[in-house]
Amino acid sequence: MEVLDANESPPTFVMRGGPHGPARFVFLHGMCGHGLGYAQAFQFSAAKRASLIAPQGDVSCGGPFSKWSADVVALDARITRAFRALGDPEPEGEVTIMGMSQGASRAVALARKYPQRYTRLVSMAAPEALKVGDLRSLKGAILMAGERDRQDLQRASARALKATGVPATFMLIPGAGHGAMGPTPERTMGEALDWLWENSKAPP
Numbered sequence: 732m733e734v735l736d737a738n739e740s741p742p743t744f745v746m747r748g749g750p751h752g753p754a755r756f757v758f759l760h761g762m763c764g765h766g767l768g769y770a771q772a773f774q775f776s777a778a779k780r781a782s783l784i785a786p787q788g789d790v791s792c793g794g795p796f797s798k799w800s801a802d803v804v805a806l807d808a809r810i811t812r813a814f815r816a817l818g819d820p821e822p823e824g825e826v827t828i829m830g831m832s833q834g835a836s837r838a839v840a841l842a843r844k845y846p847q848r849y850t851r852l853v854s855m856a857a858p859e860a861l862k863v864g865d866l867r868s869l870k871g872a873i874l875m876a877g878e879r880d881r882q883d884l885q886r887a888s889a890r891a892l893k894a895t896g897v898p899a900t901f902m903l904i905p906g907a908g909h910g911a912m913g914p915t916p917e918r919t920m921g922e923a924l925d926w927l928w929e930n931s932k933a934p935p
Contacts, residue, residue: 732744732745732746732770732774732785733747734767735784736816741786741787741789741791741797742787743784743787743809743813744766744770744784744785744786744787745784745785745813745816745817746777746778746782746783747817750778751777751779751780751781752778752780752781753781754780754781754825755781755782755814755824755826755827756781756784756827756829757783757784757786757826757828757838758770758783758784758785758831758834759785759788759799759829759830759831759833760785760830760831760834761798761830761831761832761834761910762792762798762832763792763796764788764796764797764831764832764834764910765787765795765796765797766785766787767785767787769831769912770783770784770785772912772916772917772920773912773916773917773919773920773921776917776918776921776924777920777924779921779924780924780928782819784810784817786806786809786810786813788834789802799833799834799836799837803841803844804844806837806841807845807848810826811823823848824848825849825850826848826849826851827851827852827853827927828842828849828852828853829852829854830853830854830857831910831912832855832909833858834855835854835855835858836858836859838852838853838854839852839854839857839861839866842868842869843866846868850868851870851872851931852866852869852871852872852873853875853923853927854872854885854888855875855904855912856877856880856885856910857874860883860888860891861887861888861892862891863895864891864895865891865892866897867895867896867897869897869899870897870898870931870932870933871897871927871930871931872888872892872899872900872927873900873927874886874888874900874901874902875901875903875904875923876901876904877903877904877907877913878903878904879906879907880904880908881909882903886901889901898931898932900926900930902922902926904919905919
């Protein structure tokens with residue numbers, strides 16, 4: 732993982748080189764977080780399936796850390812530009828959108844506004860629960876929370892999506908508190924992505 736353009740602010744971190752799978756992953760960090768560390772934590776599991784980008788939030792928290800505004804139109808445009816810059820032949824194609832905490836909220840917002848583009852969801856420690864009828868266009872979803880974090884919201888979201896007809900499940904992040912990916916993020920995310928690939932409505 733490395734910065735896409737050293738002159739861009741805020742930066743976007745991208746997976747370069749290969750091999751990597753043909754799908755597209757986007758990871759959105761949490762409030763006052765940093766995208767690079769999260770993406771690096773599971774980059775090898777991601778590469779088995781997809782290219783991965785991790786844009787940095789557009790509202791500074793000071794230093795290298797930032798959070799997200801509510802402007803999902805601009806965020807979608809940044810994501811498209813990043814895939815185009817990586818040479819993706821279909822930069823506006825389907826994306827598996829992932830997010831941690833506030834980033835999970837923005838991931839859901841993208842899936843709501845652009846349901847034909849953001850077709851699979853990995854939501855980690857989202858601060859609100861989904862309701863029955865939400866995101867019915869999703870092809871699959873993983874709802875995750877840390878072993879030492881509150882889990883009720885993500886469990887409720889998994890139940891709501893399943894009741895809506897979306898293949899969905901809840902998974903614990905072992906040993907993790909809020910905003911953390913635990914001591915074995917490659918294995919944790921690898922298992923989550925395996926489930927998503929095996930249970931989606933259509934092959935990713």
